[in-house]
Amino acid sequence: MDPMIVFSILAFAWGACAGSFANVCIHRMPRGLSVVMPRSHCTSCGRLIPGWLNIPIVSYLMLGGKCRFCRARISVRYMLVELFTGQLFLAIFLKFSVxxxxxxxxxxxxxxxxxxxxxxxxxxxxxxxxxxxxxxxxxxxxxxxxxxxxxxxxxxxxxxxxxxxxxxxxxxxxxxxxxxxxxxxxxxxxxxxxxxxxxxxxxxxxxxxxxxxxxxxxxxxxxxxxxxxxxxxxxxxxxxxxxxxxxxxxxxxxxxxxxxxxxxxxx
Known part of the structure; x- marks a missing residue:
């Protein structure tokens, strides 16, 4: 596979992961909370989100935009931020390369x-x-x-x-x-x-x-x-x-x- 394609996929994936972290910051910063601890959790029931349910974009679609435990609806903003950040990281990579x-x-x-x-x-x-x-x-x-x-x-x-x-x-x-x-x-x-x-x-x-x-x-x-x-x-x-x-x-x-x-x- 063309290395440029591989790097582009990695850039998007890394951006989506960064978008997941951005979502944590967007929720916690205005509330004066730490962006590091505690781990990602449902804001409705408080249950910790396991790693396999915290995959950017994929997990949101797989769960239908709802918490796996309490079924509370999760704002579509979470997925959109991950998607947008992935696209933006890809665009920056395509312009400035490695x-x-x-x-x-x-x-x-x-x-x-x-x-x-x-x-x-x-x-x-x-x-x-x-x-x-x-x-x-x-x-x-x-x-x-x-x-x-x-x-x-x-x-x-x-x-x-x-x-x-x-x-x-x-x-x-x-x-x-x-x-x-x-x-x-x-x-x-x-x-x-x-x-x-x-x-x-x-x-x-x-x-x-x-x-x-x-x-x-x-x-x-x-x-x-x-x-x-x-x-x-x-x-x-x-x-x-x-x-x-x-x-x-x-x-x-x-x-x-x-x-x-x-x-x-x-x-």
Missing amino acids: SVLTLVYWLFALGLIIGSFVDFEHMIIPDRITIGGMVAGPILSLLVPGLHGTVSRYSAFCSSLIGLVAGAFFLLGVAMLGSFIFKKEAMGMGDVKLLGAIGAFLGWQSIPFVITVSSLVGSIVGISLILIGGRKLGSKMPFGPYIAIGALLWILGGQVVWAKYVMYFSP
Whole structure:
């Protein structure tokens, strides 16, 4: 069998397993619980889930989306997160092949997935994701300068710090301006810290693209929900997931598209 096919299958499988761990984090982090102990268990009856019933995607389908012991329904979100994470890990592998960059971007993507789904469900982004990313970004930039398209550790570290500051302070300014105009909180600090973490990993060059894409996607989703009656004008909505979409698109080719866009409109 072609080694590329084998590696692709392994990348998807590893991503699905990472998605299973992400589900644990999504459930436990907002509740202040450990993501390590206790072992995976049914949130309804508390029974520990044996390994053979904890196979990503397969177990959910095999059990019909219900606990084997108490038959309580399990949210389809669990399977969807595993499936999406597997596909995302595969996409990153296909772009960066077998490399250290692939491993770093897998870690980065996993953090974005956890933060996004927690934001969807609880309207918060855990500090373990945002502040953790703001700390990990510069450290990994020193270790893997290729994150910033250079072989110089010093240049990569500086790019990471500038990206962190640019991302966080830009969105902080937007949040403060919005609060002044609308006389209420316009954006959560979790979003501010998330963009700072993204800047730390991807550099300041990614910030305009991420802001543009997240604003566009967020606006489309928000307007669509208002039109179909799923949300009222002025109601709160999570912005973190749309920031994450912008960051992931940047990794998977957005920087090339953005460079052509800027070049096209340059005088």
